[in-house]
Amino acid sequence: MALEVRARAPGKIILSGEHAVVHGFTAVAAAIDLHTYVYFRLHSTSDNDDGLVELELKDLGLVFSWPSQRLREMFSELGLPSKTCSPECLKVITSLVEELSFPEAKIGLSSGVSAFLYLYTSIIGYRPGKVRVTSDLPLGSGLGSSASFCVSVSAALLALSGAVCADNQQKGWFVMRENELELVNKWAFQGERIIHGKPSGIDNTVSTFGSMIMFRLSELTRLKSSGPIRMLITNTKVGRNTKALVAGVSERTQRHPDAMAAVFTAVDSISKELSDVIQSAAHDDVSITAKEEKLEELMEMNQGLLQCMGVSHASIETVLRTTLRYKLASKLTGAGGGGCVLTLLPTLLPSTIVDKVISELEACGFQCLKVEVGGKGLEVCFT
Numbered sequence: 001m002a003l004e005v006r007a008r009a010p011g012k013i014i015l016s017g018e019h020a021v022v023h024g025f026t027a028v029a030a031a032i033d034l035h036t037y038v039y040f041r042l043h044s045t046s047d048n049d050d051g052l053v054e055l056e057l058k059d060l061g062l063v064f065s066w067p068s069q070r071l072r073e074m075f076s077e078l079g080l081p082s083k084t085c086s087p088e089c090l091k092v093i094t095s096l097v098e099e100l101s102f103p104e105a106k107i108g109l110s111s112g113v114s115a116f117l118y119l120y121t122s123i124i125g126y127r128p129g130k131v132r133v134t135s136d137l138p139l140g141s142g143l144g145s146s147a148s149f150c151v152s153v154s155a156a157l158l159a160l161s162g163a164v165c166a167d168n169q170q171k172g173w174f175v176m177r178e179n180e181l182e183l184v185n186k187w188a189f190q191g192e193r194i195i196h197g198k199p200s201g202i203d204n205t206v207s208t209f210g211s212m213i214m215f216r217l218s219e220l221t222r223l224k225s226s227g228p229i230r231m232l233i234t235n236t237k238v239g240r241n242t243k244a245l246v247a248g249v250s251e252r253t254q255r256h257p258d259a260m261a262a263v264f265t266a267v268d269s270i271s272k273e274l275s276d277v278i279q280s281a282a283h284d285d286v287s288i289t290a291k292e293e294k295l296e297e298l299m300e301m302n303q304g305l306l307q308c309m310g311v312s313h314a315s316i317e318t319v320l321r322t323t324l325r326y327k328l329a330s331k332l333t334g335a336g337g338g339g340c341v342l343t344l345l346p347t348l349l350p351s352t353i354v355d356k357v358i359s360e361l362e363a364c365g366f367q368c369l370k371v372e373v374g375g376k377g378l379e380v381c382f383t
């Protein structure tokens with residue numbers, strides 16, 4: 001059995017339907033070419049059993065470790081492994097994480113470390129090992145860093161537990177079988193539950209399977225675009241927390257159930273229409289432009305409804321106003337409240353205009369990034 005593995009899982013953008021998807025309505029998401037990378041080394045069984053379980057967050061210069069014997073003692077009464085994190089299990093994890101010290105600005109990491117501890121002890125048990133994580137993704141910005149962290153960690157742990165890839169002969173990076181991806185996705189969802197509280201599952205699903213998907217109530221439909229879709233991502237750099245924003249929308253839904261049901265239903269129609277438009281054929285400039293104009297209008301409508309949900313932010317509004325001056329449509333992506341904004345870059349838009357918008361946005365202190373959407377999902381590598 002292999003003792004070392006690497007996994008990489010992409011972040012995502014949500015083209016339509018964030019928040020509504022948590023309440024059972026349709027959303028559309030796509031993988032982007034920014035990843036979380038995990039290296040996992042399991043200590044051999046001949047090493048003594050009182051070694052450490054280590055987590056290194058390399059970009060952040062942080063290392064956390066726990067004596068495996070201590071984990072065994074603390075979790076043993078819970079009867080692990082468990083398929084979901086019970087309140088008792090979360091209590092144990094919280095007490096372990098509270099002992100750690102996080103830099104003031106990185107306090108949000110505690111939920112990621114909690115998800116790690118849950119996944120490690122549930123999948124591997126108490127055998128010592130070292131997990132190193134690096135990421136291209138900005139954390140807590142709406143690009144699904146939490147899901148890509150949970151997917152890549154789950155995949156690496158499952159691969160060395162023997163639950164997946166047991167008979168693998170492939171060299172280099174490869175994609176697991178469909179049923180193995182499904183197993184990784186299930187564990188990653190449990191990790192997301194610890195970080196988000198009430199995730200819909202769309203982020204871990206698109207990070208695992210890649211491509212562009214329409215998603216509703218755990219069901220995914222893969223979408224095939226007839227041509228490339230280019231987006232500008234603007235990171236407002238305003239920090240926010242998905243768990244708090246999702247809870248805020250749920251509270252608004254409790255206060256105004258009928259009005260919010262109408263908002264969610266409208267989002268559902270937008271996501272379905274957007275999926276149809278994405279898949280519609282467009283082969284010449286006229287039909288490509290018509291298709292892109294429809295996408296822009298739907299994105300603008302979705303943004304209006306996200307404002308109704310209370311998840312926009314002054315920084316997001318600044319991006320919307322700036323891009324509108326260039327007749328470009330934008331919407332927030334992910335949980336909102338700051339974080340990232342998407343702007344569709346039409347195929348025929350001159351690059352000089354793109355450069356101008358970017359420099360105007362960057363002059364506001366934002367960070368811009370051009371991406372093509374709908375790429376690969378999770379991959380692993382044993383060599």
Ligand SMILES: Nc1ncnc2c1ncn2[C@@H]1O[C@H](COP(=O)(O)OP(=O)(O)O)[C@@H](O)[C@H]1O
Pocket residue numbers: 036057108109110111112113133134135138139140141142143144145146147149195196240241242243334335
């Ligand atoms: N590379 C990582 N290492 C550790 N924790 C991570 C990593 N990526 C994400 N997380 C966890 O996910 C949280 C951000 O998730 P969230 O608020 O859902 O925003 P998003 O998923 O849009 O980036 C972080 O605060 C951290 O707890």
Ligand SMILES: C[C@@](O)(CCOP(=O)(O)O)CC(=O)O
Pocket residue numbers: 017018019020021022141142143144145146196198199200201202203242246333334335336
């Ligand atoms: C708001 C939501 O729809 C997306 C959250 O995405 P992110 O964590 O902000 O990248 C929540 C969910 O679907 O679980």
Ligand SMILES: [Mg+2]
Pocket residue numbers: 144145146147196203242
């Ligand atoms: Mg997230």
